[in-house]
Amino acid sequence: DAGVTQSPTHLIKTRGQQVTLRCSPKSGHDTVSWYQQALGQGPQFIFQYYEEEERQRGNFPDRFSGHQFPNYSSELNVNALLLGDSALYLCASSFDTGELFFGEGSRLTVL
Amino acid sequence: AQTVTQSQPEMSVQEAETVTLSCTYDTSESDYYLFWYKQPPSRQMILVIRQEAYKQQNATENRFSVNFQKAAKSFSLKISDSQLGDAAMYFCAYLGADSSYKLIFGSGTRLLVRP
Numbered sequence: 001d002a003g004v005t006q007s008p009t010h011l012i013k014t015r016g017q018q019v020t021l022r023c024s025p026k027s028g029h030d031t032v033s034w035y036q037q038a039l040g041q042g043p044q045f046i047f048q049y050y051e052e053e054e055r056q057r058g059n060f061p062d063r064f065s066g067h068q069f070p071n072y073s074s075e076l077n078v079n080a081l082l083l084g085d086s087a088l089y090l091c092a093s094s095f096d097t098g099e100l101f102f103g104e105g106s107r108l109t110v111l
Numbered sequence: 112a113q114t115v116t117q118s119q120p121e122m123s124v125q126e127a128e129t130v131t132l133s134c135t136y137d138t139s140e141s142d143y144y145l146f147w148y149k150q151p152p153s154r155q156m157i158l159v160i161r162q163e164a165y166k167q168q169n170a171t172e173n174r175f176s177v178n179f180q181k182a183a184k185s186f187s188l189k190i191s192d193s194q195l196g197d198a199a200m201y202f203c204a205y206l207g208a209d210s211s212y213k214l215i216f217g218s219g220t221r222l223l224v225r226p
Binding site: 033040041042043044045056058090092099102103104107 | 115153154155156157158161202204215216217218219
């Protein structure tokens with residue numbers, strides 16, 4: 001049984017560019033949450049998707065957007081990248097509000 | 112707003128010994144959950160232990176146990192018989208009962224295990 005998978009594992013972008021990160025939830029899970037983890041800090045909640053809609057959102061600007069597909073996979077999009085967007089982006093899945101299972105993250109570097 | 116504080120950036124323990132990681136939190140909610148997560152170099156967050164605030168009994172999972180002091184808003188993690196594989200970042204996290212899994216994390220404690 002595959003767990004939560006994320007792609008790509010690493011990527012480098014320049015300021016002003018746009019990036020899309022992808023997440024496939026654990027089998028049987030219908031809810032996907034995204035977290036941003038800056039270097040040396042704990043993860044911060046970006047948003048959560050359930051039934052293809054954003055159910056809850058943290059304190060992140062509109063440059064951060066997402067999508068959930070009918071198969072429950074999800075994308076995180078970040079527009080107009082800033083240096084401060086450099087971080088590890090973690091995806092976590094759950095069955096509704098059950099236990100969270102995390103992926104290994106996508107490491108984004110903005111130059 | 113809820114906050115989680117981990118005041119120990121780094122801790123060190125001898126293999127087979129016991130270590131305690133500290134966590135305090137602030138909330139006005141009466142119903143919530145607390146968690147300890149482990150993040151090894153592989154970066155994947157792994158749930159270590161979970162505590163429901165309404166339960167007075169401290170949670171235990173094999174070598175891992177917590178000391179939950181609700182009045183003091185303290186939630187420490189004790190690791191007994193430490194193993195080399197326990198070396199990792201440990202994060203304390205808070206979840207309000209009605210917040211749909213918006214976890215609030217502390218800044219983490221790096222645990223080093225000396226052979």
